Amino acid sequence: MDGKEKIVIGILAMQGAFAEHQVMLQSVSTPKPIEIMLIRNPEDLSKCDALIIPGGESTTIALLARLAGLTEPLREFIAKKPVWGTCAGAILLSEEAEGTKKGGQELFGGVTIKTKRNGWGSQVESFEAPLLVEGLKESNRPFTGVFIRAPVVMEIRPSAMSQPVQIISSISPWLLPKGQQLVSLDEDETDPRSSCTVVALRQGSHLITTFHPELTKDNRFHEYFVKHCVIPSLGVSR
Numbered sequence: 001m002d003g004k005e006k007i008v009i010g011i012l013a014m015q016g017a018f019a020e021h022q023v024m025l026q027s028v029s030t031p032k033p034i035e036i037m038l039i040r041n042p043e044d045l046s047k048c049d050a051l052i053i054p055g056g057e058s059t060t061i062a063l064l065a066r067l068a069g070l071t072e073p074l075r076e077f078i079a080k081k082p083v084w085g086t087c088a089g090a091i092l093l094s095e096e097a098e099g100t101k102k103g104g105q106e107l108f109g110g111v112t113i114k115t116k117r118n119g120w121g122s123q124v125e126s127f128e129a130p131l132l133v134e135g136l137k138e139s140n141r142p143f144t145g146v147f148i149r150a151p152v153v154m155e156i157r158p159s160a161m162s163q164p165v166q167i168i169s170s171i172s173p174w175l176l177p178k179g180q181q182l183v184s185l186d187e188d189e190t191d192p193r194s195s196c197t198v199v200a201l202r203q204g205s206h207l208i209t210t211f212h213p214e215l216t217k218d219n220r221f222h223e224y225f226v227k228h229c230v231i232p233s234l235g236v237s238r
Contacts, residue, residue, distance in 0.1 A: 005032070005033070006032055006033045006034065006035045007032050007033070007034050007035070007049055007050070007230060007231070007234065008034075008035045008037060008047055008048050008049050008050075009025060009034055009035070009036055009037070009048065009050045009051070009052065009226070009230065010036075010037045010038070010039040010045060010047075010048035010050070010051045010052070011025075011036065011037070011038055011039060011051070011052045011054060012039050012052065012053045012054065012061065012065070012074075012089075013038035013039055013040050014040070014056075014060070014061045014064035014065055014068070014070075015056045015057060015060045015061050015064060016054040016055050016056020016057065016061060017054045017055045017056060017086075017212065017214050017215065018038060018052075018054045018056075020054075020212075020214035020215060021052050021054050021086075021214045021222070022036050022038070023214075024213070024214050024219050024222045025052075025222050025226075027219045027222075028219055028222050028223045028226050029223075030226055030227070030231070034226070039051065039070075040068060041068055041069070041070065042069055042070055042073040045070065045073050045074070045077055046073070048077070048081070049081065049082075049230060049233070049234060050081055050083065050225075050226075050229070050230040050233070051074075051077060051078075051081065051082070051083045052083070052085075052086070052089070052225070053083065053084070053085040053086070053088070053092055053093065053108075054086055054087075054088070054089055054214065055087030055088045055089060055212050055214070056087075056088045057088060058088035058091040058092055058097075058105060058117065059100070059101050059105060061088055061089075062092060062105065062106040062107070063106075065108075066106065071106070071108070074108045075109065078093070078108055078109065078110035078206070079110065081205070081233065082205035082206065082225070082229040082230045082233050083205075083206050083207075084206070084207040084209070084225045084229065085111075085206075085207070085208055085209075086209045086211070086212055086213060086214065087148065087149075087150055087151065087209070087210060087211060088151075090115060090151055090208045090209060090210050091105070091107070091115050091117060091151050092107055092108045093107075093108060093109065093111045093206065093208060094107055094109070094111060094113050094114060094115040095107070095109050095110075095111065095112055095113065095157070096113075096114040096115075096155075097114065097115050097116070097117060097151075098115075098116050098117070098154065099116045099117040099118060099119070100117060105117070110206055111201075111203050111206050111208055112156070112158065112162050112165065112203065113153050113154075113155060113156050113157060113165070113201070113208070114153075114154045114157065115151040115152065115153055115154060115210075116151055116152050116154050117149075117151055118149050118150075118151070119150065119151050119152030119154075119196070120149070120150045126146075126147060126148040126149065126150075127147050128144055128145060128146050128147070129144075129145050129147065129171055129172075130142035130143070130144060131143045131144070131145045131169045131171065131199060131200070131211075133168055133169040133220075133221075133224075134167075134168045134169065135168055135224060135228060136168075136220050136224055137220050137223060137224070138220070143169075143213070143216075143218060143220060143221065144216050144218065145169075145171065145199060145211040145213075146211050146212040146213075146215045146216060147210070147211045148212060148215075150199075150210045150211055151210050152196045152210065153196060153198045153199075153201070153208075153210065154196065156198070156201070162203065163203050163204035164203070165201055165202070166201060166202045166203070167200075167201050168200045168202055169198075169199050169200035169201075170197040170198050170199060171197050172197075198210075199211055202228075202229070205229045205230070205232070205233045206229070207224075207229055209221065
């Protein structure tokens, strides 16, 4: 049993939907109180047990993190502690990304996947879709995935040196809004076995969602992160 009195979860607050994540975390019930910190410098990060990297603009988040002296501390943190990346955060946690802006995209890494920015198209092609998520509370009740300029998972790269990747949710092509499709992909995105249909996955204590759970009123994904990724890493009983 961990002797800490509280669980400290940071939210990288450089840019994007960090305030929405804060609201959702405040609604999660846990065996120990959660303290939420908005992270803007290395000192704050050092106090955290886990971290959320929110959706937003991945290039901007990476640039602001670099200017704040957070890039290397973030990489060191990710190597040791639970981290959840949503949308832009999913890109930043990838080991490789394509479709980046001119000059490339600085990544924090930590999850052995390759992602593609804006894989579902532009802002005007944003959409919502019902998702079934393995391990989520009331898993037979669909979770509403909010996809806004969302990335897609191009490759899952298993390695003997890394923990296995667990796919916890894939999008059904037959449930997409009429006319919605993946853009600029070589493989058949209608094949449900394609990595491009994967929208949520875990690798060890790291969680990736290519959509925005924080933009709903459903806190089950935040509860999942705390109970399945954060608490086990601290040795706290659920």
